[in-house]
Amino acid sequence: LAKTTQPISMDSYEGQEVNITCSHNNIATNDYITWYQQFPSQGPRFIIQGYKTKVTNEVASLFIPADRKSSTLSLPRVSLSDTAVYYCLVGYGQNFVFGPGTRLSVLP
């Protein structure tokens, strides 16, 4: 049974690096992991996607170990505007499933 888990919430301070982990034990061999950010009253917005090892773009990094049973979204030097809910989206063959979301609160 496909199951994706994330921490419910995290707190951080401005300027710190934040790491959010998603566990996905049954990820399909050919499927990717994608992370989305959601602000209140808005739809989720794409942040980053990866298959294995490390991917970096202008806003985040994504670390995926060799067994691909988990992934870690890394947000460098967060600001107040990064306060949001972060979801991982994982493919399980014919299906893909959003995780339960991690509510990140960035404090001044």
Added chain:
Amino acid sequence: EAGVAQSPRYKIIEKRQSVAFWCNPISGHATLYWYQQILGQGPKLLIQFQNNGVVDDSQLPKDRFSAERLKGVDSTLKIQPAKLEDSAVYLCASSFVAGTSTDTQYFGPGTRLTVL
């Protein structure tokens, strides 16, 4: 580039009434998704269209929910009759290609439904 449009943004109905939501995806996007997002949870896929054909509707409660995507462009999701547990945000998303886990999905703002 215009984003995914949804209407209405908010809807309040009483249980057993019917309701319909409309979505217009990004121009040229072949795949359209409807999600249900209950407060405090991640989005749950209800139905996925590729052009005007259904790819996956395994989680759509077909006794009360229906959806169509005529001409492969905009789409309508209907609930009839509504139950209290249908209170949620209904999100529409679209992607350019085949609707796999590798496709970036672009989401609309959602419709918040409250069933009283």
